[in-house]
Amino acid sequence: MLEATIDASLLKDSIESLSVLxxxxxVHISPEGIGVKAVDPANVAMVSFELQADAFDEYQAEESEIGLDLTRVLDILGVAEKTDKVKMKLEEDSRKLSISIGGISYTLTLLDPSTIRAEPRIPQLELPAEIVVNGKGFSRTIKAAEKISDHMSMGVEGETFFxxxxxxxxxxxxxMPRDELISITPGPARSLFSLDYLSxxxxxxxxxxxxxxxxxxDFPIKINFEIAGGRGxxxxxxxxxxxSE
Amino acid sequence: MLEATIDASLLKDSIESLSVLxxxxxVHISPEGIGVKAVDPANVAMVSFELQADAFDEYQAEESEIGLDLTRVLDILGVAEKTDKVKMKLEEDSRKLSISIGGISYTLTLLDPSTIRAEPRIPQLELPAEIVVNGKGFSRTIKAAEKISDHMSMGVEGETFFxxxxxxxxxxxxxMPRDELISITPGPARSLFSLDYLSxxxxxxxxxxxxxxxxxxDFPIKINFEIAGGRGxxxxxxxxxxxSE
Amino acid sequence: MLEATIDASLLKDSIESLSVLxxxxxVHISPEGIGVKAVDPANVAMVSFELQADAFDEYQAEESEIGLDLTRVLDILGVAEKTDKVKMKLEEDSRKLSISIGGISYTLTLLDPSTIRAEPRIPQLELPAEIVVNGKGFSRTIKAAEKISDHMSMGVEGETFFxxxxxxxxxxxxxMPRDELISITPGPARSLFSLDYLSxxxxxxxxxxxxxxxxxxDFPIKINFEIAGGRGxxxxxxxxxxxSE
Known part of the structure; x- marks a missing residue:
């Protein structure tokens, strides 16, 4: 069971954070909120997503799991205006989701969760270096790197992130030395990543x-950020x- | 004979209302204004268009008929700025149209009207239900429906348009109940239409x-609106x- | 040797004025500034470009010549914001160019100038008519002409440019009579040009x-304008x- 109302733009951002992979x-639904864990088809990247109940305007839910066609939902959200609210209601049998946006009601047939790849176990990694950067600047550097190659290294030298x-x-x-970063915990680090994924x-x-x-x-990178003002x-x-050197 | 001046944007909107079909x-030209009646190649939709003489800044005309390549005229109007005026002048033999926009003069060779499909007779239909809606909202619903299917029903249930x-x-x-509509005259109505055409x-x-x-x-729909502040x-x-159910 | 700083947008405009051909x-580098002379692969158009040392925020150079992949540099400049400064530094051996934009440093391998077509000798032509027009209006007329044909005539009749x-x-x-032009020196003139190139x-x-x-x-046209507030x-x-008439 689920009955929830949320900002259209927040729902869109949330689904886009998943649909890139x-x-x-x-989607795991519980009284505390919703959560998704997924791994991309090539097994290169994983995403872990959480949105707390209080990120919604209204939220009432019982424990359940649904299968969502993210592309389909994004397509439908495409007609929403920035300030629209989205009301969602899960039907009793959990196979249909009602979505209501700006006076228009949709009934979506959900996917059978068992046909979707199982949630990955996300490995607990202790990574030696941690850097906090501005998202927009990070995105810009990745665009710059794409002009040069299809992969990019990231690492730490002294107190400088490169x-x-x-x-x-x-x-x-x-x-980026310490004073250009939001924060840095230096440590031995240098790894190479696909720019397709980073982008x-x-x-x-x-x-x-x-x-x-x-x-x-030569370890995986963890990239974390908050959404919904910290409620996700x-x-x-x-x-x-x-x-290959 | 025709000598007329008109807002570039109004002329563009007028031609676009035809070129969608x-x-x-x-184009029928008379001292009272210009008019077009046309049916789309697949015989699914008709358009009836009228623009009164007083929608023009200047207008002088005698009875005549010209054949217009709408795509060609729209292409040329593409260089007009929003605030430009368009001067049109029909040459004596009615086979050339002079168009002048922002200091640039065009001479277009007109089509022989007899090579263009004849004006359709537009059937007089008495339709039981009439609803007046906002154009932008109507357009948005059609976009929403296109995400789901390639056809859409419209009808009336009680005093609600659906x-x-x-x-x-x-x-x-x-x-859309009565209070969300500009007006409604309820009546027994439910018909299915192609979203390609509606769009x-x-x-x-x-x-x-x-x-x-x-x-x-299961009757045709009539969709009517005014242009040029009611002068068309x-x-x-x-x-x-x-x-198919 | 070159060490120079310049507005990203000015550098971009400069390179685009070359990359259209x-x-x-x-690129010829000297203490006075940089210059390029080039002819397009089909030998239809030539460009002569100069940017004085004082168009740069900082500029220090010795006589040298480098081979630049314009498409590559434009691509890299694509990530620059309008207000960014670009720092350029030519390495000792003149085969690498360092470019620094908004904290990101690039090292570009230059082309061997000898592999690039030699600078053309630009013929000294005495052309009888000279007209000064606004660049935006000129560009608009060319767009209008492209709707009609793939070539356009320009000429002078009396004191009118057509x-x-x-x-x-x-x-x-x-x-365009005299009063719609910035200036005109009338003379016998009428030539036809490819709209591809003019555009x-x-x-x-x-x-x-x-x-x-x-x-x-039936002579070539010279099209000249200043950049960088007259410093180029x-x-x-x-x-x-x-x-063909």
Whole structure:
């Protein structure tokens, strides 16, 4: 059971934070809020998403799991105006979701959760370095790196966070010392990542003032940020690529 | 003979209200104004268009008929600024139209009207229900329905106007009771229409505050609105589709 | 040797004034500023570009020549914000260029200038008529002409500058008498030009308030304008097409 009302733009941002990695998701609903854990089809990146009950204008729910076609829902949300509210209601049998936006009611047939890839177990990693950056700046650097290569290194040297891309003929490097960062916990770290994935992840992250990056030496990166004014959070785990040098 | 001056944006809107259904049109010119009646190539929709002489800044005309390549004229109007005036002058032999916009003069060779499909006779239909809606809202509902299906029903239940689309798995429905409508004359009505056509017609209609819809039971819909502050009007007649249930 | 700082938008405009004709260019660097002369691959148009040292915020240079991939540099400048400054530094061996924008550093491998087509000798032509027009209006007329044909005539009749395009069925003509021009030196002139080239050249020219056109009878046209508040200039020479009448 679910009856909930939420800002259209917040719901859109939430679904986009998932749809950059997967098209369909198992959404876990509980009285405390909703949550999704998913891994992309190529097993390169995972996302963990949580939105608390108090991020909604109204929220009433019992424990349940639904299968959501994210692309479909985003498509429907496309007609919502910025200030619209979205009302959602899960029908008794949990196979239909009613969505109401600005006077228009939709009834969506849900996917059978068992047909969607199971929730991944998200590994508990202790990563030596942690950097907090502005999402918009981070996104810009990734765009800059894409001009040069299809992968980018991130690492820490002393108290400086660096991002670096190397193409066949050209190179790009950005260095951010402590005073240009929101915060840094230095540690031995340098890993290489696919810019395709980073670019997808940077889209939702670019809306956040504080994006926390945790990195190690040839280790996955954790990219975390809050949404809904702290009443929700999104975390990505992206596997490194092997540096071929 | 024709010598006329008109706002570029009004001329553009006028031609677009025709070009959503046909590429070429016979334009009937008289001292009272200009008029077009046309039917789309698939015989599914008709348009009836009138613009009174007083919608023009200057207007002088004698009875005549010209063949206009609407796509071509729209293309040329593309360079006009919002505030530009368009001067039009029909040459003596009625085979050339001079158009002058912002200091640039065009001479267009007109089409032979006899090569363009004859004006349709627009059937006089008595439709039981009439609803007046805001054009922008109507257009938005059509966009919402297109996410679900390629056809949409419209009808009246009691004093409520409803719009409904049903896809393979999902449904959309909007209900507008009397107090959400500009006006309603209830009557037995429910018909199904192609969203392709409705979407084309909704483009020009979306600019109008008041769009009048007349519907019946498995009958064509009439969609009428004024342009040029009431000095012109556009009317569409769209055939229903048969509900396969 | 080169060490220079410049507005990102000025650098972008400068490179675009070249890239409309060529993808790669030999850039001549001297203590007085930078200069490029290039001819397009089809030998139809030439560009001559100069930017004085004082157009830069900082500028220090010794005589040298570098080979620049213009498309590549424009791509990289794509991430610059309007107000960004670009720092450029040529490495000792002149085969690498460091570019720094908003904290991001690029190292570009330069092209070997000897692999780029040699600088053309730009012919000294005495053209009888000279007209100074507003760049935005000129660009608009070219857009209007493109709706009609793929070539356009320009010429002078009495004290009136005219631009004319003729398609299979339609014509366009704009007449600009002395009082609609910034200035005119009348003379016998009428030549036909490719709109493809004119349209490319009009893009950078459209940003200039004063564009000087020099024309003759079936002669090339010279199109000149200043950039960087007079501290730079761009000149094009475009060969005429033969009027097939």
């Amino acid at each position: 997967v098209d369909e998701a198992r 991002l670096e891309a190397e193409g066949d003929t050209d190179r790009m490097r950005q260095e 997808d992840i940077a889209k939702p992250a670019s809306k956040s003032n504080e994006v926390t990056l945790q990195i190690g030496n 959070k999104v975390g990505y785990l992206l596997a490194p690529r092997i540096e | 046909v590429d070429e049109a016979r 719009l409904e689309a049903e896809g393979d798995t999902d449904r959309m429905r909007q209900e 084309d017609i909704a483009k020009p209609a979306s600019k109008s505050n008041e769009v009048t819809l007349q519907i019946g039971n 009007k556009v009317g569409y007649l769209l055939a229903p589709r048969i509900e | 060529v993808d790669e260019a030999r 631009l004319e395009a003729e398609g299979d069925t339609d014509r366009m003509r704009q007449e 490319d050249i009009a893009k950078p020219a459209s940003k200039s308030n004063e564009v000087t056109l020099q024309i003759g009878n 200039k761009v000149g094009y020479l475009l060969a005429p097409r033969i009027e």
